[in-house]
Amino acid sequence: MREIDVVFDPERKLFLYFGITFIAIGVGPFGTYETMTLWQRAVFWSLDILGCALIVVPILHVFYFSRLAGNIPSFPRFVLGIALAALPAAGYISVLYGMVGDRLEITTPYPLLYVQVTIFSILLLLTEFVLWPALFGNRQEKRSATDEDVSEAAEAAPATLAHKQLEDASLPLMSRLPHNVRQGSVVSISMQDHYAEVTLTTGKALILMRLSDAIDLLEGYPGVRVHRSHWVAQQFLTAIERRDRGYRAVLEDGRDLPVSATYLEAARQQLVSGAGVEPV
Incomplete structure (x- = not known):
């Protein structure tokens, strides 16, 4: 079942x-x-x-x-x-x-x-x-992206993401996601109330799960937790920038997520080891 x-x-x-x-x-x-x-x-x-x-x-x-x-x-x-x-x-x-x-x-x-x-x-x-x-x-499915939304998101995604499409279908997390987004690579995971919003190169999906449990289902997929409510994949993390009194993790798709002091050093190390780019 x-x-x-x-x-x-x-x-x-x-x-x-x-x-x-x-x-x-x-x-x-x-x-x-x-x-x-x-x-x-x-x-x-x-x-x-x-x-x-x-x-x-x-x-x-x-x-x-x-x-x-x-x-x-x-x-x-x-x-x-x-x-x-x-x-x-x-x-x-x-x-x-x-x-x-x-x-x-x-x-x-x-x-x-x-x-x-x-x-x-x-x-x-x-x-x-x-x-x-x-x-x-x-x-949960009603709150997730519809097929039309997923198609639009895929068309609007930068062309630079195309080469990032990895064979991630074997990850346990993928079995929890709608079929129409499983072929993409995981970009980030963010908490929305009690739901984990999984952003992939093919769209988004919501699953009822704690962030820590979702990370466990990635089974070592390269990435780092940058905040108690956010995780980002190493290959899509492009910069750690200081803004006002805090830090932001800049992603390849143009989004930026908050970085808390607890996870700042780990995020910097992930950026350096993954992309060879010095954090700002």
Whole structure:
């Protein structure tokens, strides 16, 4: 299975989680229809479903993007993250049922309840992270450059970049990018909110990933981190210039990125070793 689209998309969560909550309130499963009024069901199922979501989703996100689990394939990592999150979620449901009163008691043993919560969560989150993007599109892809934008960017790129097109398709980072930009060389990576914006000679793409994780996926591709939010490839770094009170890394495509004091010396060394040009 391809990489699962585990992203924080409020639109998905609003429609899916509240939709399921409203259905549960109306249907009243597990005896809640007979033992509760409409208002009581509204309170109970809101606490049940939305409360579990507040437990399961953050744990899944942390586990799925953890470096410790980075070598596990996407789908097993996804399932393991949910299985881990289901432990406290099942406990939360047990406590919630215990607070309801004598008219509604949970008779399911905790181990069985844990399995049920795990299965339900897997189905729900597969709907959110796999079925939803397949039906309505990937929010990440919508924010990435479109095919037309990529074509325009490629036409506008300086001719001097043409000879820089390397065989980079084998880099692990490339498998996370849209197919229409994978044939280019990585120029820079910059953070945009929680997304890493990867600029290539063929266009741009956004991936939900920390900058440090994106750099790890380059597996030694020559380059240097110039700022906590920016990394540049050695072959496209043309100068380090002092401007006002700070420094800027000048790239071959005409852009310039900030250089923080922490990474200044490393950026200078990368410039000298890569291009044989003395920094300004």
